[in-house]
Each structure stands twice: as structure tokens, then as C-alpha cells.
Amino acid sequence: MHIASGAAGREARRQTQMIFQDPYASLNPRWRVGRTLGDPLHAFTPTLRGKVLAERVGALLHAVGLSPEDARKYPHEFSGGQRQRIAIARAIAAGPRFIIADEPTSALDVSVQAQILNLLRELQQQLHVTYLLISHNLAVVEHMSDTVGVMYLGRLVELRRAADLFAAPAHPYTRLLIETVPSLHRIGAPRSPLSGEVPDPHHPPSGCAFHPRCSLATERCRVERPVLQPVLGGTVACHAAQGGRASR
Ligand code: SF4
Structure with missing residues (x-):
């Protein structure tokens, strides 16, 4: 800088x-x-x-x-x-x-x-x-917040208006984070426990750094790092979200 x-x-x-x-x-x-x-x-x-x-x-x-x-x-x-x-x-x-x-x-x-x-x-x-x-x-x-940026392993993975992000998170990591917060609004909602350990940031996984812990990971995720692209009024770095596969 x-x-x-x-x-x-x-x-x-x-x-x-x-x-x-x-x-x-x-x-x-x-x-x-x-x-x-x-x-x-x-x-x-x-x-x-x-x-x-x-x-x-x-x-x-x-x-x-x-x-x-x-x-x-x-x-x-x-x-x-x-x-x-x-x-x-x-x-x-x-x-x-x-x-x-x-x-x-x-x-x-x-x-x-x-x-x-x-x-x-x-x-x-x-x-x-x-x-x-x-x-x-x-x-x-x-x-x-008015706008929220979610980071995983030192990289921005989702950047959206706060109200939109909390109502409908687009990145799988954001969704898992929000599901861990106890909320009366989310009683009975399906939860997917976050599995696996946080990788070593000095030796991040190939492709998308979240792929070893992501239930939506594909072969493309293992080799190609997603970049931020427009999704749902914000920007999201996820192949599934960009392809419309991550919405629930
Ligand atoms: S790019 Fe693939 S592995 Fe990474 S969060 Fe999206 S679906 Fe999961």
C-alpha cells in the first residue's frame, strides 16, 4: 500500500x-x-x-x-x-x-x-x-452495517447490501456463518454444519480455498479460483452462486 x-x-x-x-x-x-x-x-x-x-x-x-x-x-x-x-x-x-x-x-x-x-x-x-x-x-x-464484505482465508468472497446478504446469503460460506447464529426467524430452518478445519493460509487449497469444506464443490472448484462477479445485486466469488446453483 x-x-x-x-x-x-x-x-x-x-x-x-x-x-x-x-x-x-x-x-x-x-x-x-x-x-x-x-x-x-x-x-x-x-x-x-x-x-x-x-x-x-x-x-x-x-x-x-x-x-x-x-x-x-x-x-x-x-x-x-x-x-x-x-x-x-x-x-x-x-x-x-x-x-x-x-x-x-x-x-x-x-x-x-x-x-x-x-x-x-x-x-x-x-x-x-x-x-x-x-x-x-x-x-x-x-x-x-449498510454493506457487508465476507472474507474467507484472506479473500473477499461476498460483498452485498447487509439486508440482502442476511436475508439470502449467496456464498456457501456466508450461508454457513449465518446458520450458526441463533435466531427466532430461523427456527426449524435446515442447517448444514460446517465440517473440516480451516486450511493453512500460507498453503491454501487449490482453486476455491473453501472447496474442501463446501457441499457444492465440483471438479471446477478444485482447479479454478472463482473471482468476484455480479450476483444478486452485489458481487460474489463462487462458481455455484454465479451459475445459480447456490440459491436455496
Ligand atoms: S466456488 Fe465451489 S467450492 Fe467454492 S464456495 Fe463456490 S461452490 Fe463451494
Whole structure:
């Protein structure tokens, strides 16, 4: 990946921010919250200093449901959910257009996961920011996403609108993933347990990497890797889906 240098690179870094999985590990334990939030503000707007900078830090804390007084505290003085709020405040400090959120709730207590997800949605509407949310939790994905990309062994196998994908998954792997999620809507629906082990990504199977575990695999799947092609309003990398064989 090419990272631009100079002014263009600086602007790209401002517009793209990150929320990490473990908020405790992603915050400097020796920095007060005021410095953690003030640093990116000052870095991208060097004229921000002193009282004005402190007010901006207070406004950021308020935006994520914390108190401006919290700027004086250290990360260990907060709960896990509060620490993730600080990490979110840091991510939005520079006014990004695009935020990568890597499993932002998986390290949190279940009782606060919904609060953090709702906060992310509120901020998205206020700030008009785009999220790339990475998650293994399909309930979180369904709740948060407009468009979903499903990956298997490091490759994108299905990319579709969330509502369409959850209503009628096109790729056999996506279907198996969705079938594993308990749902009142799917009581009595036929299930096909996922068999076999996940292959070594350094030595993936020939052709379609999913073929050793796929009930629809044919000889073509063993020799020819499918590429993403238009299917059901999105794109899917599967010979069966592209040939209309995978719909149930
Ligand atoms: S390409 Fe073949 S093996 Fe791969 S998911 Fe589709 S049907 Fe299964």
C-alpha cells in the first residue's frame, strides 16, 4: 500500500483514523486523557493551544458521553467501556472522514457493548463519517452495517447490501456463518454444519480455498479460483452462486 508523504500524506492520515480492539492497550497509560486527546488536535491544527485546546478536549469528551473533568485522569481510572469512549474521542479528534474500527466491542463486557455501538452510530450521523467495521460477531455486523464484505482465508468472497446478504446469503460460506447464529426467524430452518478445519493460509487449497469444506464443490472448484462477479445485486466469488446453483 502506498502512503503519500508531505501535505497529501498528512491530510490522508487526518482523514483516516483507527479504533482498536483493546482500548487499554491502545491508550498510553502514562498520559492523562487530556494529553491523549490534545495531541492529535494540536498535531493537525498547530494553532490550537492552551485554553482553546482544553475546551476542544472537553467538547470531545462530552461528545462521547464523558465529563470534561475526565481530561485530568489516567486510563487506569476508567472502566473498559469508558476507555473505549476515550479511544473513540481520539479517533474523531482530527475530523476524519473514514474510521477503521477493528472489533471495537469484543474486549468489552456484554452490558456495555450496545452502548458503544449506539455511540458509534450517533457519531456517524453527526459527523457523516464512514466506518470500516471489522467483526466476527454477526449480530454486531447486522446491526451496524449498510454493506457487508465476507472474507474467507484472506479473500473477499461476498460483498452485498447487509439486508440482502442476511436475508439470502449467496456464498456457501456466508450461508454457513449465518446458520450458526441463533435466531427466532430461523427456527426449524435446515442447517448444514460446517465440517473440516480451516486450511493453512500460507498453503491454501487449490482453486476455491473453501472447496474442501463446501457441499457444492465440483471438479471446477478444485482447479479454478472463482473471482468476484455480479450476483444478486452485489458481487460474489463462487462458481455455484454465479451459475445459480447456490440459491436455496
Ligand atoms: S466456488 Fe465451489 S467450492 Fe467454492 S464456495 Fe463456490 S461452490 Fe463451494
